[in-house]
Amino acid sequence: MYRILTIAFDPETGGFPDVLLRRFASGARIESSTVEFFQYEDVPYWSVFIEYEPLVPGKEATGPSATGLNRWQKLLLAELRKWRTETARTEGLPPYVVATNRVLTELALRAPRNFEELKLVKGFGEKRRERHGKALLARVNAFFKES
DSSP states (O other): OEEEEEEEOBTTTTBOOOHHHHHHHTTEEEEEEEEEEEEETTEEEEEEEEEEEESSTTSOSOSOOGGGOOHHHHHHHHHHHHHHHHHHHHHTOOHHHHOOHHHHHHHHHHOOOSHHHHTTSTTOOHHHHHHHHHHHHHHHHHHHHHO
């Protein structure tokens, strides 16, 4: 299967938001990709041509699947589990109260880098964002900085 994604430059963040690309890739096995840069009416864009196979045959790439994690997502998931264990221990809570395994998998797939992207994670609602969002995002961003 093939897909073309076009991503506009975001002047607020000073970069290209890759949440759409990461969301798509979370449910697909990417076989190849080509990235082209272009400008239209003084706005920079990425155009990404992707050849892929859906992780679930007959379905488009949409939701989380622990079996469909790539190497980096598995490493991030391990880091998120450490974060959950530390947070649960500090707060005297069972780990599943901090975040369920399904939520951690969704977090690893989406790899949110800011609060707007964190809002897209199903199961990580407003209360969890208020309570754990800052620490979680710090851990995810540190993971990518070190990687």
